[in-house]
Amino acid sequence: MWGRSGWESQLLETGFLGIFLCPLWTLSPLPKSTPPSRIVIWAYRWLIFRIMLGAGLIKIRGDRCWRDLTCMNYHYETQPVPNPIAYYMHRSPVWFHQFEMLFNHFIELVVPFLLFLGRRMCIVHGVLQILFQVLLIISGNLSFLNWLTIVPSIACFDDASLAFLFSSKKGGTKDQVQEMQAAGKTSTLQYSSYIRKVVNISFGLLITFLSIPVVVNLLSSQQVMNTSFNPLRIVNTYGAFGSITKERTEVIIQGTSSVDPNDPAAVWEEYEFKCKPGDLRRRPCLISPYHYRLDWLMWFAAFQTYEQNEWIIHLAGKLLASDKEVLSLMASNPFEGKTPPRWVRGEHFRYKFSRPGGNHAKDGKWWIRKSIGPYFPPVNLKGLKKFYKARNWPLPTQN
Known part of the structure; x- marks a missing residue:
């Protein structure tokens, strides 16, 4: 990198x-x-x-x-x-x-x-x-x-x-x-x-x-x-910010225990990262000079595609396996103490700051967001076997 x-x-x-x-x-x-x-x-x-x-x-x-x-x-x-x-x-x-x-x-x-x-x-x-x-x-x-x-x-x-x-x-x-x-x-x-x-x-x-x-x-x-x-x-x-993104987009990684990821009744729960925007009510963090590398890379991935950032599919596989090392990089695991998710997907959202004193801020929201669509489709460990094998990645096993 x-x-x-x-x-x-x-x-x-x-x-x-x-x-x-x-x-x-x-x-x-x-x-x-x-x-x-x-x-x-x-x-x-x-x-x-x-x-x-x-x-x-x-x-x-x-x-x-x-x-x-x-x-x-x-x-x-x-x-x-x-x-x-x-x-x-x-x-x-x-x-x-x-x-x-x-x-x-x-x-x-x-x-x-x-x-x-x-x-x-x-x-x-x-x-x-x-x-x-x-x-x-x-x-x-x-x-x-x-x-x-x-x-x-x-x-x-x-x-x-x-x-x-x-x-x-x-x-x-x-x-x-x-x-x-x-x-x-x-x-x-x-x-x-x-x-x-x-x-x-x-x-x-x-x-x-x-x-x-x-x-x-x-x-x-x-x-x-x-x-x-x-x-x-x-x-x-050296150089910094040679170009500025005009809109903020975020990849929100979600998991479900549903057998069928296309079931309208499937409940998708969000993984929360330690610092990057996710939960609308969570205050932006203050960490400098410390650095959350994964959060930073998620910012890059958000204005590119998952094909340009194959590591994010590797991350999805680790989450499907409830890998302890990867979960230690997250702020929260919605499947803590539960059965690991059967499916993981990435959803794409446009994020904007709420207006101080506005209705959203009064509701405790620092951010407002609007769905853009899927970032990467639902994946499971079985379906990732060929993807991992083609890249010589070891397939994660559930803990």
Whole structure:
């Protein structure tokens, strides 16, 4: 699932840079004579530059709503896993949504270039980017993506600008930081050591070489997002929400104990996921930076077909077998303590936020929905044998 989850490549790249942030030959948390190489610091700045500029360019080149300032009319309602704040933000005035769009373009398309305009502008860049990520954290459950994006932004600050965060006691961490700064200026013996120079220069050349196709991609009108041009994924291209879905659809998985799934009298009961919309009266969840991977994938599946997401049929088979591991990923099992379902199906619904203060909200509903039709037809374990065999999947057995 690498192609779908840009934060995973971003985590790899961030971690790779971290290897070179501190000296490999000391266990001291604040080595006095070996401050971090400026090459590594600039590698982190180069990372946040690519993340933000890539996100801004993919929006301008992608969905038209980013250019006509209407995307935020839909984003809060249709984002992968909305939170309670998104419910209210969705009803903001049109002018406020337009302001959000302009601010977003400013942060992603203009602010990144402050990195190259000297120390003060670099610090301003760091402050703005961190505040922007905090706003995104508040308004959505985008996994640990925004928290992770804060990490390279910290490289925009030098020791002097962060000294106020540390203890001012004699011999405290603040003094150690200042000593480290002084050591970096006066004690050049270790800092200028041959091995360290070779490692840092080699690291810088590697980052530069791997950045060439990334820069070409950024400049291309056919820009792609969240991909890599090297197998180790240590210098990647990023981007987010290049297109916005205008309507929210959900796949609701249901099961029945009825012998005949086509019997009008069959009672279909719904499986509830831990976070994604389902029960109309359940408040949107607040989980960031935690991540429910299955809920996220269900969002992708909802605006595609089950033929494009065969894993969802695999999931149906696991539910038919009452697989404990799969059921642990669900918020509720309607067949808990009962006979496992004979049939499982997927139904497709269009979901919309209820209006705060409206009749649906007064009834305790956060969502309203309308049936679109079947997503995948009723299936049972016997009928899935051929499907599973063709894909070399082991057929689940009922527990």
